[in-house]
Amino acid sequence: MEKHNIFEALPQDLTQEVFEPLVTGSNLLIERIISKAHTTPVGEWYDQQRSEWVMVMQGAARLEFIDGEAVELHVGEHLNIPAHVKHRVAWTSEEVETIWLAVHY
DSSP, rough: OOOOOOTTOOOOOOOEEEEEEEEETTEEEEEEEESSSSOTTOOOBBBOOSOOOEHHHESEEEETTTTOOEEEEEOOOOOEEEETEEEEEEEEEESSOOEEEEEEO
16 A cells, blocks of 8 residues: 655646546545636536536635536535536635545546
């Protein structure tokens, strides 16, 4: 077994949002997402096949949903997004990397 730390080995190049699988299985994906001032392009929405549970481990973010609801997440806050609920990342911190823990199930 190999031990890792979610806050270590952050990529130097964050011109694009980074998605790193941590655990994968037939019906499961756990990933670290690293954002810094990244957003989903205006007019684009995630419409995922699986539900997604997300937690902000560092930084902050705001998610918007197609129904007009917006949720701001700060360190330690988490949210469950059911499958096919259209959403987008409207804002992530510009000052510090936003580190997400995401579980797709």
